Amino acid sequence: MIYSDYHIHTSFSGDCVFIPEQVVDSAIKKGLKEICITDHQDFGFIADDILYEIDAHNYFKKIQEISFKSKNQIIIKTGIEMGLEPDKKDKIDSFLSSEDFDFVIGSSHLINGFDPYYPDYFKGKSDEEAFLEYFESILRNLDVCNNFDVYGHLDYVVRYAPNQHKFYSYNKFKDIIDNILSKIISMNKGIEINSGSLRYGLPFPNPCVEIIKRYKELGGEIITIGSDAHNPKDISHSFNLINDILIDCGFKYYCNFTKRTPSFSKL
């Protein structure tokens, strides 16, 4: 069973209105033993007039405070969802060294300046071209950025494609996806299994089941599971299904992190 949700947003994220206390209450009610708060840090990114940047010190202090208050009910880790871009490497490194974070999700949110959440990213290209461009940007990020623990929602671009997953399959992008997975494994990093896509109507988590299976085949062991909840009601969404998928793919353990070091818990 999965007792940890390692991808949760609070009002420190520009796109979430729920304060950390509400998030923690919900996680306790859902019977989780551990959560990691992972608010957005995307340097210089403004969307709908919201800047996706956090004051590291205030954020860290607040999460530590609620972690201490709730320590008899649930373990709360301080994480961040860091938007990776090659030219932001120095800013990322200095942000992460400013506080003692437990866990960092490295995510691709901006691809050549565009966020696939918005239709402009898909303008003038087929869905397949948009997917390939997304995977190529992950490879470029991996060449430069190594300051993360797991790569977030690897094929998240599919959520927002005009035809969603109609023109998507692991096989179509096998070469580049294998390349990405091998690189992540050789860096001793992991991937996250993100159940948010199931709320977007996709029949699979991000990444899709074939990618999870392939990651295992290639020797990948480090996985975290996250709901990507922006609303406390979505915490641990579809974790039973994710548990079954992971066991089918041959996994026996998932990870929690303390001060950027993984520990393994039984599924």
Ligand SMILES: [Zn+2]
């Ligand atoms: Zn994300």
Ligand SMILES: [Zn+2]
């Ligand atoms: Zn997120």
